[in-house]
Amino acid sequence: xxxxxxxxxxxxxxxxxxxxxxxxxxxxxxxxxxxxxxxxxxxxxxxxxxxxxxxxxxxxxxxxxxxxxxxxxxxxxxxxxxxxxxxxxxxxxxxxxxxxxxxxxxxxxxxxxxxxxxxxxxxxxxxxxxxxxxxxxxxxxxxxxxxxxxxxxxxxxxxxxxxxxxxxxxxxxxxxxxxxxxxxxxxxxxxxxxxxxxxxxxxxxxxxxxxxxxxxxxxxxxxxxxxxxxxxxxxxxxxxxxxxxxxxxxxxxxxxxxxxxxxx
Amino acid sequence: xxxxxxxxxxxxxxxxxxxxxxxxxxxxxxxxxxxxxxxxxxxxxxxxxxxxxxxxxxxxxxxxxxxxxxxxxxxxxxxxxxxxxxxxx
Numbered sequence: 116x117x118x119x120x121x122x123x124x125x126x127x128x129x130x131x132x133x134x135x136x137x138x139x140x141x142x143x144x145x146x147x148x149x150x151x152x153x154x155x156x157x158x159x160x161x162x163x164x165x166x167x168x169x170x171x172x173x174x175x176x177x178x179x180x181x182x183x184x185x186x187x188x189x190x191x192x193x194x195x196x197x198x199x200x201x202x203x204x205x206x207x208x209x210x211x212x213x214x215x216x217x218x219x220x221x222x223x224x225x226x227x228x229x230x231x232x233x234x235x236x237x238x239x240x241x242x243x244x245x246x247x248x249x250x251x252x253x254x255x256x257x258x259x260x261x262x263x264x265x266x267x268x269x270x271x272x273x274x275x276x277x278x279x280x281x282x283x284x285x286x287x288x289x290x291x292x293x294x295x296x297x298x299x300x301x302x303x304x305x306x307x308x309x310x311x312x313x314x315x316x317x318x319x320x321x322x323x324x325x326x327x328x329x330x331x332x333x334x335x336x337x338x339x340x341x342x343x344x345x346x347x348x349x350x351x352x353x354x355x356x357x358x359x360x361x362x363x364x365x366x367x368x369x370x371x372x373x374x375x376x377x378x379x
Numbered sequence: 380x381x382x383x384x385x386x387x388x389x390x391x392x393x394x395x396x397x398x399x400x401x402x403x404x405x406x407x408x409x410x411x412x413x414x415x416x417x418x419x420x421x422x423x424x425x426x427x428x429x430x431x432x433x434x435x436x437x438x439x440x441x442x443x444x445x446x447x448x449x450x451x452x453x454x455x456x457x458x459x460x461x462x463x464x465x466x467x468x
Contacts, residue, residue: 117402118409119424119444121460123381127441232384239386242436250439273439276381283459284384 130275144251151244154278158237161285168295169226172219178306179216183209189322196329205322229288236281243277380428384448388431398427409453417453425449
């Protein structure tokens with residue numbers, strides 16, 4: 116038998132089974148209505164949960180985006196300082212972060228799509244539940260138990276199918292949300308601890324440390340060079356002032372000469 | 380007709396007749412575990428049903444045929460057919 120027919124029969128069988136459990140068919144109406152209202156609540160909560168997940172992913176995407184930009188700056192900085200090895204490491208790290216970011220973007224659109232679908236589903240269910248309530252009151256007021264049976268069956272199968280459909284959708288949404296929450300929690304933790312950088316793309320913070328070191332190092336080199344310049348400018352005058360030459364003057368001059376090759 | 384996750388549509392007889400071969404293809408694809416053939420058949424079936432008239436949301440009627448949602452996989456359909464995958468709340 117065909118797939119579509121089988122699925123519809125399965126839905127119908129489920130509805131019939133639920134109907135069979137009821138002694139008075141009119142009892143079914145109230146019981147079913149109660150379940151529908153519960154389902155509506157569940158769907159609305161589902162929409163809210165998916166929205167929360169989506170917003171959380173959005174925040175994480177922003178954080179990752181900043182990390183990506185930071186790695187990019189590091190790479191430029193490293194290149195500017197002639198450290199291609201560091202620039203390469205920073206770019207490798209950037210690529211890993213970008214991968215994570217792309218992944219999150221995919222998750223984000225999935226959540227967005229699910230949110231839209233669930234919102235529509237909840238509107239559909241609301242309309243059906245309202246229709247059911249009207250029908251339920253009419254049936255209860257107008258018909259005897261025996262007469263009501265067929266009408267109840269119709270209304271009940273119609274609403275049951277909708278409930279089954281939405282039940283599947285909400286189940287998927289709940290699974291997805293739980294999965295996203297676990298994932299998002301892990302990423303939050305990594306971002307907060309700064310471990311993401313090390314975790315994702317190797318020794319990222321070593322890159323920063325090395326750049327800082329070079330930065331501090333070049334400051335010191337510059338200061339040294341300035342001092343040496345001052346000293347060499349002063350030295351001849353000092354020698355003139357002390358023609359006999361004292362060890363106190365000669366020594367720094369020697370040191371300066373020894374340092375010179377390192378400067379270049 | 381219902382497309383799971385989308386709602387119900389009313390199809391005239393000619394349209395409904397076009398659905399039958401696609402349904403058979405779908406069935407064969409599930410049996411063979413042929414994801415590609417399944418996708419083609421499901422895509423065709425969903426497109427066809429969508430050309431129908433959407434049933435007003437306040438109409439309470441059971442559908443003659445129920446289509447899996449467009450993003451369903453062979454595996455999803457197997458679960459659906461395993462019966463215990465559906466809870467009516």
